Amino acid sequence: MSESTATKLTTATATAGSAVLHELDGVFDVDVLGPGGIACARTGRSDLLAVARTLRDSYGFGHLDLLTAIDNPPDVGGLDMLYGLVRRDDGEQVMLRVALAEDSLSVATLSAIWPAANPLEREVYDLYGVHFEGHPFLRRLLLRDDFDGHPLRKSYVMGEHGVSAEQVTDAVQSHGIVGPEGDATVAAFPFVGTEKNGDPSLRSQRLILNVGPQHPSTHGVLHLYLVLDGESVIAAQPTHGYLHRCIEKLCESRSYKACTALIDRCDYVSGFHQELAYMLALEELLGIEPTPKADYIRVLMSELVRISSHHTWFTAAGFDTGALTPFLYAFIDREEILDFFEAVTGARMMFNYFRPGGVKDDIQPEAAERLRAWLKRFDASVDEYEAMLTGNEIFRARTRGVGILTCKDIEDWSVTGPLARGSGYDIDLRRDAPYAAYDRIPVNVPLGTSGDTFDRYVIRVAEMRESARIALAALDGMPEGPHLAEGVPRNLRPPVGAAYRKVESPRGELGVLVVSDGSDKPWRLKVRSPALSNLHVAPYMLEDCKVGDVIPVVGSIDVVMGEIDR
Amino acid sequence: MSILRTLLGIVILTVIVLVNTIVVMWCERKWMGHMQSRRGPMRTGWHGLMQPFADALKLLGKEDLTPAAADRRLFLIAPLIAFTPSLLVYAAMPWVADFTGVSFDVGIFMIFAIAAIFPVGMLLAGWSSHNKYSLIGGFRAAAQQISYEVPMILAVMGVIMLAESLQLSDIVDSQAGVWNVVTQPFAFMLFFIGMLAELNRTPFDMPEAESELVGGFNTEYSSMRFALFFVAEYVNVFTWSLICVLLFFGGWNGPLLPDIAWLLAKTYLIVFAIIWVRATFPRVRVDQLMALGWKLLLPAALVNVLITAVGMLTNVLVLVTLEVAAAIALFLLISWLGEHAGDKRRAEARTRIALGVSRQAAGRSARKTRTDATAAETEGVSA
Numbered sequence: 001m002s003e004s005t006a007t008k009l010t011t012a013t014a015t016a017g018s019a020v021l022h023e024l025d026g027v028f029d030v031d032v033l034g035p036g037g038i039a040c041a042r043t044g045r046s047d048l049l050a051v052a053r054t055l056r057d058s059y060g061f062g063h064l065d066l067l068t069a070i071d072n073p074p075d076v077g078g079l080d081m082l083y084g085l086v087r088r089d090d091g092e093q094v095m096l097r098v099a100l101a102e103d104s105l106s107v108a109t110l111s112a113i114w115p116a117a118n119p120l121e122r123e124v125y126d127l128y129g130v131h132f133e134g135h136p137f138l139r140r141l142l143l144r145d146d147f148d149g150h151p152l153r154k155s156y157v158m159g160e161h162g163v164s165a166e167q168v169t170d171a172v173q174s175h176g177i178v179g180p181e182g183d184a185t186v187a188a189f190p191f192v193g194t195e196k197n198g199d200p201s202l203r204s205q206r207l208i209l210n211v212g213p214q215h216p217s218t219h220g221v222l223h224l225y226l227v228l229d230g231e232s233v234i235a236a237q238p239t240h241g242y243l244h245r246c247i248e249k250l251c252e253s254r255s256y257k258a259c260t261a262l263i264d265r266c267d268y269v270s271g272f273h274q275e276l277a278y279m280l281a282l283e284e285l286l287g288i289e290p291t292p293k294a295d296y297i298r299v300l301m302s303e304l305v306r307i308s309s310h311h312t313w314f315t316a317a318g319f320d321t322g323a324l325t326p327f328l329y330a331f332i333d334r335e336e337i338l339d340f341f342e343a344v345t346g347a348r349m350m351f352n353y354f355r356p357g358g359v360k361d362d363i364q365p366e367a368a369e370r371l372r373a374w375l376k377r378f379d380a381s382v383d384e385y386e387a388m389l390t391g392n393e394i395f396r397a398r399t400r401g402v403g404i405l406t407c408k409d410i411e412d413w414s415v416t417g418p419l420a421r422g423s424g425y426d427i428d429l430r431r432d433a434p435y436a437a438y439d440r441i442p443v444n445v446p447l448g449t450s451g452d453t454f455d456r457y458v459i460r461v462a463e464m465r466e467s468a469r470i471a472l473a474a475l476d477g478m479p480e481g482p483h484l485a486e487g488v489p490r491n492l493r494p495p496v497g498a499a500y501r502k503v504e505s506p507r508g509e510l511g512v513l514v515v516s517d518g519s520d521k522p523w524r525l526k527v528r529s530p531a532l533s534n535l536h537v538a539p540y541m542l543e544d545c546k547v548g549d550v551i552p553v554v555g556s557i558d559v560v561m562g563e564i565d566r
Numbered sequence: 567m568s569i570l571r572t573l574l575g576i577v578i579l580t581v582i583v584l585v586n587t588i589v590v591m592w593c594e595r596k597w598m599g600h601m602q603s604r605r606g607p608m609r610t611g612w613h614g615l616m617q618p619f620a621d622a623l624k625l626l627g628k629e630d631l632t633p634a635a636a637d638r639r640l641f642l643i644a645p646l647i648a649f650t651p652s653l654l655v656y657a658a659m660p661w662v663a664d665f666t667g668v669s670f671d672v673g674i675f676m677i678f679a680i681a682a683i684f685p686v687g688m689l690l691a692g693w694s695s696h697n698k699y700s701l702i703g704g705f706r707a708a709a710q711q712i713s714y715e716v717p718m719i720l721a722v723m724g725v726i727m728l729a730e731s732l733q734l735s736d737i738v739d740s741q742a743g744v745w746n747v748v749t750q751p752f753a754f755m756l757f758f759i760g761m762l763a764e765l766n767r768t769p770f771d772m773p774e775a776e777s778e779l780v781g782g783f784n785t786e787y788s789s790m791r792f793a794l795f796f797v798a799e800y801v802n803v804f805t806w807s808l809i810c811v812l813l814f815f816g817g818w819n820g821p822l823l824p825d826i827a828w829l830l831a832k833t834y835l836i837v838f839a840i841i842w843v844r845a846t847f848p849r850v851r852v853d854q855l856m857a858l859g860w861k862l863l864l865p866a867a868l869v870n871v872l873i874t875a876v877g878m879l880t881n882v883l884v885l886v887t888l889e890v891a892a893a894i895a896l897f898l899l900i901s902w903l904g905e906h907a908g909d910k911r912r913a914e915a916r917t918r919i920a921l922g923v924s925r926q927a928a929g930r931s932a933r934k935t936r937t938d939a940t941a942a943e944t945e946g947v948s949a
Contacts, residue, residue: 207698209698209699231702231852231853318848321848321849322768322769322771322847322848322849323846323847323848323849324598324602324768324844324845325601325602325845325846327602328602328603328604329602329603332603389848391905392847392848392904393900393901393904393905394769394847394848394849394850395848396904396907396908397850397851397854397903397904397907397908398848398849398850398854400907400908400911400912401907401908401909401915402908402911404911404915404918404919406915406918406919407919423919424919424920449912449916450913450915450916450919451915451919452908452911452912452915454908454912546851546852546853547702547852548772548849548851548852549851
């Protein structure tokens with residue numbers, strides 16, 4: 001493959017376009033990316049900011065959904081920056097593409113237009129070495145600061161780069177957020193917290209507190225850098241990357257089928273959603289239709305795993321505020337779901353169950369019956385959970401009016417999922433852009449009003465009930481027939497192209513971008529992590545908060561570090 | 567001879583207290599377990615009865631670490647300062663009528679005074695560990711104990727007024743007819759809340775809030791030094807339950823059974839209540855804790871003194887009526903405050919986000935109209 005990957009992508013696939021294509025055609029240099037027909041506007045490096053502004057202000061593409069790069073083969077050099085924009089009014093999406101030559105891997109930052117670009121650009125800088133001009137805090141996001149090279153470049157040779165023993169020692173010595181330059185690094189931190197917290201006349205010496213990554217309740221290996229004034233939070237900054245397992249890089253050297261097992265491991269709490277997004281994208285590339293039964297099984301599994309993921313969040317919500325008992329009540333029910341997964345897929349956590357064209361195995365009738373009985377009494381279980389927290393005066397005092405997220409922050413930071421719905425922001429892909437069998441099963445979307453921790457709690461509890469209802473509907477409405485489409489080749493070689501599909505995971509909109517160069521391995525596989533975008537809005541939610549609020553508020557984002565760090 | 571007698575007394579008292587502490591530890595694990603639909607320890611001994619011993623042995627076998635940056639002398643001394651007063655209070659504690667360490671005239675104040683040393687140990691531990699979590703934990707402990715000792719002592723004032731004595735045995739004797747919990751329910755309520763705070767138990771386990779502060783003031787402690795804090799806390803649970811029984815539940819008074827059986831039965835009922843609270847409630851935030859202590863409990867305790875005085879000037883019926891009314895009022899007030907916590911900020915937030923929500927809703931309905939129009943169009947075409 002000697003020409004530029006992205007050029008080849010578009011020339012190879014000029015099929016159906018969407019409505020937005022007609023809307024933008026003539027204004028921008030628009031073509032179609034992939035068989036799914038993603039409208040893709042090409043722009044030069046110098047025009048990027050202007051084009052992005054126009055798309056946001058005149059065309060209403062208010063959300064920056066995806067920001068990544070697709071590398072070209074080393075002999076061509078350079079890469080393509082890809083910006084996915086979404087218009088929330090009608091769910092239309094458009095991609096912006098900027099080709100960068102090898103000798104000038106730099107482009108203007110979009111973080112002034114969409115703050116959400118801030119962490120995503122850091123990730124591209126980290127993995128591709130693209131320099132973003134004017135970025136407020138261009139620092140590696142996932143890898144260590146002293147890491148040598150940019151591993152997602154195709155020219156990166158494994159083993160040649162890497163870290164020497166001396167570098168490791170240096171890293172250990174300069175461990176922590178305060179680098180060798182000491183306070184200079186701290187000063188460079190984009191403190192977003194406000195100074196208005198607390199009475200200025202009572203202000204005391206600042207205390208810098210590193211919460212995590214080994215803190216017992218930061219939900220994995222999250223590291224929060226807090227600046228405190230007494231018990232008040234002045235500023236906060238999340239740092240992550242401790243669980244980076246190079247899943248995207250590893251996928252580039254695995255066959256398409258083998259990637260399923262890796263994708264599973266991104267979000268170990270809700271693996272089915274990762275698998276589903278990947279399968280949808282892969283099926284789009286291959287032009288395969290899953291069987292109707294498989295669609296229903298996929299919905300069933302997605303909803304069950306959503307319940308089990310919300311169970312994990314629920315236990316954490318209890319622990320975060322100091323209530324110990326809800327944990328065990330929720331885990332009794334979670335066990336039932338995991339037993340069902342084990343019966344059907346053979347695994348409780350890393351399923352590797354969805355296949356192009358369907359699912360690996362059918363559901364045994366006994367397991368289905370057992371599940372049906374459990375789903376029917378699940379509402380009573382949720383009543384029991386609620387009895388422990390919802391009406392509890394202390395829990396209400398801890399969560400109501402705490403950690404408020406506004407609609408502006410949601411739009412700026414591309415927040416999705418229950419976090420956005422808690423603030424009354426009405427988005428849910430299951431209803432807005434149905435995939436699998438969701439077009440045949442109605443989905444009710446619970447919405448909050450105040451956007452505080454308590455509303456997010458209420459939303460998720462309601463979602464648990466709703467998920468159980470959907471799962472039951474999927475189980476009851478499941479058609480007869482094969483669970484796997486016939487004629488799917490053993491060795492998958494999708495035609496050259498790209499596909500980007502999103503699903504509604506328990507944490508928000510999870511997207512998978514698959515770029516094929518016609519070989520049996522993906523040229524690029526990108527996971528759009530909802531929790532990453534959601535996490536970086538945390539400093540705004542922590543405005544006016546006390547130390548004791550930090551963990552409940554961050555917990556209400558429901559972060560899963562595996563998915564954020566990949 | 568008298569020295570020997572004193573020493574023997576100390577040994578016997580210590581053994582009794584420590585045995586009860588072990589039982590409290592076991593009760594906590596089993597009762598918590600059953601409340602959380604699990605069994606608790608089952609492997610060591612009959613229903614895990616030997617678990618506290620196994621824990622103690624394990625802690626003894628661990629390495630005693632002192633952080634390099636710690637203030638060494640204070641770090642080593644802090645667990646002792648925390649542990650000693652927990653046993654020392656028994657010097658003034660009457661068990662049954664004729665089994666008392668030293669019968670002080672000011673017994674109850676003696677106990678409060680000694681118990682007040684415990685937070686000093688926590689503060690020292692937090693300070694000397696040279697760890698930010700420990701430091702915050704230690705400060706919280708000190709602030710909490712000061713805030714809650716005042717309303718607690720003021721609540722006990724009512725009991726003292728009724729007994730007209732500070733001596734614990736007199737207070738118990740005064741309850742031979744009616745227990746103080748009947749004549750002083752309001753005071754009991756305040757005392758129980760204050761007691762939970764004094765014990766650093768849920769919902770006031772701020773100094774060791776594990777979800778915020780890792781381990782709190784004792785984060786850096788290991789081995790026997792950690793065990794000292796740990797044991798001290800459980801001794802305190804037993805101690806304060808005992809004091810609560812002496813002050814409000816008629817002490818060793820009771821029919822048929824021997825005095826000591828009544829005393830222990832009542833004490834373990836209070837222990838059960840404390841564990842029950844732990845299994846049920848989340849933790850309050852530190853500023854809420856302060857607000858509750860100073861703005862609510864302190865004035866309430868003063869009101870209790872007033873009610874008691876009025877009751878003593880009139881009759882018992884008036885006293886009980888006023889006390890019950892005050893207790894119900896406080897309960898309703900706390901419930902109302904909890905129910906409506908954050909209402910103001912939520913209303914503010916609602917207006918702040920309403921604009922965005924309505925804008926988004928408008929976009930959605932516009933989209934729906936568009937889709938409907940398209941659907942109609944397609945239908946027309948197919949027709």
